Amino acid sequence: MGKIFVLMWLIVLALPVQANWLNDINRKVRSLAPEDAQIAKPPSALELADYPPQYQYERVMAPSHDTPLFVLQAGLEHLDTVVLIHGLGDLASKDWLKVIPALAARYHVVAIDLPGFGLSQGAVFTYSPKEYAKVIEWVIGQYRHSGQVRLVGHSMGAAISLYYASQYPGHIEQLVLVDAAGILDRTAYIKHLSTRDNDQADLPQGIRRVLARVDNFADKMLEKTGTGFDPTRLFSADSSLRNMTIGEQTNMNAALALMEQNFSVLSYSQLPSTHIIWGAQDTVAPLRTAYALQHVLPLSHLHVINDAGHVPMKTHTQVFNSLLLASLQASSTLRPLRTTNLSQRVGRCFQDDQTHFSGQYQQIILNDCKLVRFDNVDTQQLTMNDSILHIVKSRIGKMGQNIAVTRSVITATDTDIVGRMKSDRSRFDFAGVTFYGESPVFVSQASTRLVLSLTRIITPTQSTRLGGSYVLAEQSLESAL
Structure with missing residues (x-):
């Protein structure tokens, strides 16, 4: 009996929506019952038992x-x-x-x-x-x-x-x-439910790197479901x-x-x-x-x-x-503009020898770092290879320059990305991110996945709001919209 039910259900799902026979059945069933005038009955004393009497x-x-x-x-x-x-x-x-x-x-x-x-x-x-x-x-x-x-x-x-x-x-x-x-894209939300907190001081760095790799693999599998059958x-x-x-x-x-x-x-x-x-x-x-x-x-x-x-x-x-x-x-006010970045400081990370960055930088270079976090970072250049990066409340890039991301993962929240981001076999989860620059602002050179929530692209000629999951080959993000 169970197999018959499953088979019937699959047949129902396979029927074209144009047939719309479920609507016809629904209308016929409803027509068999007398149509009583809809009225709203006053709430009873029992229904109001948990409510204060003075309202x-x-x-x-x-x-x-x-x-x-x-x-x-x-x-x-x-x-x-x-x-x-x-x-x-x-x-x-x-x-x-x-x-x-x-x-x-x-x-x-x-x-x-x-x-x-x-x-x-x-x-x-x-x-x-x-x-x-x-x-x-x-x-x-x-x-x-x-x-x-x-x-x-x-x-x-x-x-x-x-x-x-x-x-x-x-x-x-x-x-x-x-x-x-x-509010977040469903894939971003499901990833959140499955993510553990690995940023704990009592865990050895080697263990945290391993756990970061495990979570990264799980996120990769979940991101694939975001672009598949739902x-x-x-x-x-x-x-x-x-x-x-x-x-x-x-x-x-x-x-x-x-x-x-x-x-x-x-x-x-x-x-x-x-x-x-x-x-x-x-x-x-x-x-x-x-x-x-x-x-x-x-x-x-x-x-x-x-x-x-x-x-x-x-x-x-x-x-x-x-x-x-x-x-x-109280009324809310516009957030103050960021100060001009004139820093000459260069930040470097190799195999997680420096994991937390904040403040202004002229350039940051990440190489084989799995535990990196940017908090309120303003950097004119970013180069990433084989790394995992979490960004919060930051500004990355500079007009007319490229941000190079190779075999890496970026999760960014409340962040501005300026210039052009070039991805090579990388993955991105953006929530509350705005791209500023000349179109195209994001270019995939090979095999890129993006999960976007409350994301915007602002160029001199357009302003685009977008969300959802995307898979890019050799193409720009704008061409996939």
Whole structure:
């Protein structure tokens, strides 16, 4: 029986989408049941048992998807409105219960259960940032007291809030993103889940070099999957297939839809002042995501809670609430420009005899180094051979010059690359990276793999936003777009 089921499932997947017979079956099944008018029943006392009695609660029909929507309001006497968007999980708006009292003392607070979560069970649709943005737009229009609102999102809710703000930038006065999930390219994220921390002083350098090689091999295998067949994309091809199989499994539906959204190609140039709050020990949404977001958001400020994880408003409530209230009042400014690099210093590494670099250099040369890290480095030239390099908050290169990378691996975050990068049998994982120069800015001379998140190319004639996994032979990155 199991083999028959698998065979039937393979046949279903092999059928062309144009036939769309699943849609026909779905419509016929629905037509057999009487169509009752959709109404939103008031939340019961049992449903509200975990909520404080002093707040206002209602369940209304959200016209964007004709689905019940649970809405909590507090601080109704205040003029300025703060809207809270929760992440994945069964608790939904309950995740904010330790935050709402602090906010309600100063603001009108609106917290919702997104459709499919908590007390907003109802219609089944693709729970994507795009669809949820329509719900948020209706909520803001319906419940705000005046003017623009302050939008706060956590985890998946932060990703949804970011998407909404990119589509409706004029509707938001202040944006706060808390441990945003789903922003990095899926391959970059999977690599993060499988990576260990080898930068430990208590491990001998020889052991750390071996572990770095092991992790590098594992990353190479994972990167290959990023450009191969992805079965989750089957659910993107047909909405009826998704709804009939996982539609009512809310967390899976929403998680898959979040993975399908390419946040790298959105425009962030018009976004309002944004504050990013992150738990440094977050294993769900890595801190690297925060640095990458800070790179592309023009007016942003990052607050890191050192010993917090993915849900800082629950584990570090007092610290979180203080940061949130300060963020809602403060504006963000553009990051200062880097000073002119006139350094004549030359940095060298051979077999990890120097592994950490910071400050300004005229040139850095890496040869057979597996443990190298750049922190706030500004170098005019970089030459790499048989090395593994992690770069954070740096500027690499110079206009009119080449950066040579041979049989090496670079992971870069919140970094500017200037001039032209030439790759020979190398691999790159870029998150929050901007290329500046004359096109082409990146040239593969042989066998190059790239994983890109929130990456940009800026030349005198174009500005391109890109993300995803790429395999290059002898060609430029621009030619592969």
